[in-house]
Amino acid sequence: MRAATIIFRREMGTYLKSIVGRITGSLALLLMGVAFQVFGAKTQLSGEMLSQFFWGSSGVIIGVAIILSVRLVSEERQTGSILLLNTSPVREAEIILGKFFAALAFLAIILAVSVYIPLLIKSEGKITGSQIFVGYLGLFLLGSAVLAIGVFASTLAKQQIVAAVVGAAIVVLLLLLYQLSRKLDPPMKDILAELDLWWIHFQGGFMKGVFNLKDAVYYVAVTYFFLLLSVKTLEMKRWQ
Amino acid sequence: MIQVSKLSKYYGGKRALGPVSFEIDDGETVGFLGLNGAGKTTALRILACDLRPSAGAVNVGGIDALGDPHEVRKRIGFLPENPPLYPEMTVTAFLEFAADLRRVAKVDRKKLVNEAIDVTDLGEVAEDPIGNLSHGFRQRVGLAQAIVHKPALVILDEPTRGLDPKQIVEMRKLIHGLKDRHTVLISSHILAEVSQTCDRLLILGQGRILGAGTEAELAAHEGNVNLVSVTVRVPPSSGEPYRDGEADAKKTIASVLTRIDGITEVGEPQSRGDGWAVSLTSAKDLRAEISRAVVQAGLDLLKLDYARSELENTFLRLVDTGAPRAEA
Structure with a gap:
């Protein structure tokens, strides 16, 4: 996994030094601040205010995760730099993991910088540190799952815009599963509801400061599934 | 390797x-x-x-x-x-x-x-x-x-x-x-x-x-073919008559060059500045014979060189023929 570390470092350097990385990070923080102002200000209850902040921030994180991830492989293919990786002794899993964890680390930095917002609520209201932690864990896991979806979309398309559309389409589909499940009968109703990306696992748990292991497992499973698909897709395209 | x-x-x-x-x-x-x-x-x-x-x-x-x-x-x-x-x-x-x-x-x-x-x-x-x-x-x-x-x-x-x-x-x-x-x-x-x-x-x-x-x-x-480009001038005082402008000049040049032993093809003389450029094809290197023939005929030799390198000839002939070799 040495190559994964090497690729991780390069990608992190790109996020931190490039104008796109800086703009994306700044925009994410701005929108999270706006989410706090718009959604959090609707209520006087600090617990509710925190939930509303997480509600708005989850949308921001989904968008940012798509932006951060769709370029990861498609840009390399578009510019031809993928040939350096393809002709080096690097495994497909190392390429995918190096890139994914760099995007995840950058997302974690954005989340870490935004912590001042819930700390402001905590200083004036009655919320606990664990509520903040669980909410942030939820944002992190949700972001991880969307990043993995974006990486997968990025392995499919050469054009970043196409990858973004494909990634967004998969995310929207997973966000609609809960609504779709309400029109069905069990057991399909329960299965689709559990596969939903946001309603059950984020809104029903993390957003309210409630930690359920099954929600965490769900996001880890989605992340793993789409990373696995990414590796397999890259394998097929690399040595075809 | x-x-x-x-x-x-x-x-x-x-x-x-x-x-x-x-x-x-x-x-x-x-x-x-x-x-x-x-x-x-x-x-x-x-x-x-x-x-x-x-x-x-x-x-x-x-x-x-x-x-x-x-x-x-x-x-x-x-x-x-x-x-x-x-x-x-x-x-x-x-x-x-x-x-x-x-x-x-x-x-x-x-x-x-x-x-x-x-x-x-x-x-x-x-x-x-x-x-x-x-x-x-x-x-x-x-x-x-x-x-x-x-x-x-x-x-x-x-x-x-x-x-x-x-x-x-x-x-x-x-x-x-x-x-x-x-x-x-x-x-x-x-x-x-x-x-x-x-x-x-x-x-x-x-x-x-x-x-x-x-x-x-x-x-x-591949049994290479030499393609030579020669540029000559036909002075009015040359042994060959030069009466009717371009047509006579072309005839004069062609008659001199076609008489050289070993030349298999003489191209149409093309006007080049104050002279005429002609492409000649032969099975072997005839540059010395060409230069002698041109000078002995009273023509001015302005330039003489291979029109294409040996590799160019070989490459073009192989590509034109297109027949694959079994082993390389």
């Missing part, structure tokens, strides 16, 4: 390469010569373990490339037509990254990167972002990443593409410098390039090997 057996590549139902078979020894510099679309890049990308062949076997340094491409990749350096670069990285950072990817030990990395920078003469831009460099410098960075880990085999696909004449000369010098340390494969459709840099040539056409060997071997095997 490389053994290729019945290698072919199809895209859908369309054949891009093969079947081709050839061998390349350690330390050789071999040129893949062919027109655009001849299959050169496909062949090189297969050897670089970027493309999987549809059929056939490839062995690099004793390793089956199809069975263990990962191991083969450790032994090669590849410069594609468009160098794979990251514009936001500095030259040094990029070469360190490339060295790391190729499993260079940390203790050797700095030394090898500095060596690659020295060999490719990148010292003055070593700390510049690649995105700020000229095309010539980027091509050199591409070459540096291909050799930074000292691979046994260096594969260069059209290394002088898009370079200006000065940069081409510099790139050729760099490639010459690689010959002692690596086995080198170069693809090009520029004859002078492979002629000047390679020990041996593989001529590809329509995905097949049409000829293989040194330049001299190819010329000898």
Whole structure:
């Protein structure tokens, strides 16, 4: 996994030094601040205010995760730099993991910088540190799952815009599963509801400061599934 | 170093390469010569373990490339037509990254990167972002990443593409410098390039090997034809009459040249400044006989040279004929 570390470092350097990385990070923080102002200000209850902040921030994180991830492989293919990786002794899993964890680390930095917002609520209201932690864990896991979806979309398309559309389409589909499940009968109703990306696992748990292991497992499973698909897709395209 | 057996590549139902078979020894510099679309890049990308062949076997340094491409990749350096670069990285950072990817030990990395920078003469831009460099410098960075880990085999696909004449000369010098340390494969459709840099040539056409060997071997095997261009002037005082302007001048020149033994074809004289240029074809080198005949006929000899190099003749004849060779 040495190559994964090497690729991780390069990608992190790109996020931190490039104008796109800086703009994306700044925009994410701005929108999270706006989410706090718009959604959090609707209520006087600090617990509710925190939930509303997480509600708005989850949308921001989904968008940012798509932006951060769709370029990861498609840009390399578009510019031809993928040939350096393809002709080096690097495994497909190392390429995918190096890139994914760099995007995840950058997302974690954005989340870490935004912590001042819930700390402001905590200083004036009655919320606990664990509520903040669980909410942030939820944002992190949700972001991880969307990043993995974006990486997968990025392995499919050469054009970043196409990858973004494909990634967004998969995310929207997973966000609609809960609504779709309400029109069905069990057991399909329960299965689709559990596969939903946001309603059950984020809104029903993390957003309210409630930690359920099954929600965490769900996001880890989605992340793993789409990373696995990414590796397999890259394998097929690399040595075809 | 490389053994290729019945290698072919199809895209859908369309054949891009093969079947081709050839061998390349350690330390050789071999040129893949062919027109655009001849299959050169496909062949090189297969050897670089970027493309999987549809059929056939490839062995690099004793390793089956199809069975263990990962191991083969450790032994090669590849410069594609468009160098794979990251514009936001500095030259040094990029070469360190490339060295790391190729499993260079940390203790050797700095030394090898500095060596690659020295060999490719990148010292003055070593700390510049690649995105700020000229095309010539980027091509050199591409070459540096291909050799930074000292691979046994260096594969260069059209290394002088898009370079200006000065940069081409510099790139050729760099490639010459690689010959002692690596086995080198170069693809090009520029004859002078492979002629000047390679020990041996593989001529590809329509995905097949049409000829293989040194330049001299190819010329000898194909029974080369000499194509000479001669430029003469017909002075009014020449022994041959010069009465009716251009028509008479052309007749005079043609009659002098067709009398030379061994000339198989005399082209139509074309006006060139104050003289006439004529193409002559012969089975052997008749430049001395031509110059004597022209002077003895009282014509002024302004210029006499090969219209095409031997390699050019061989290449064009092979490509025109298009008949594949079984072994290379």
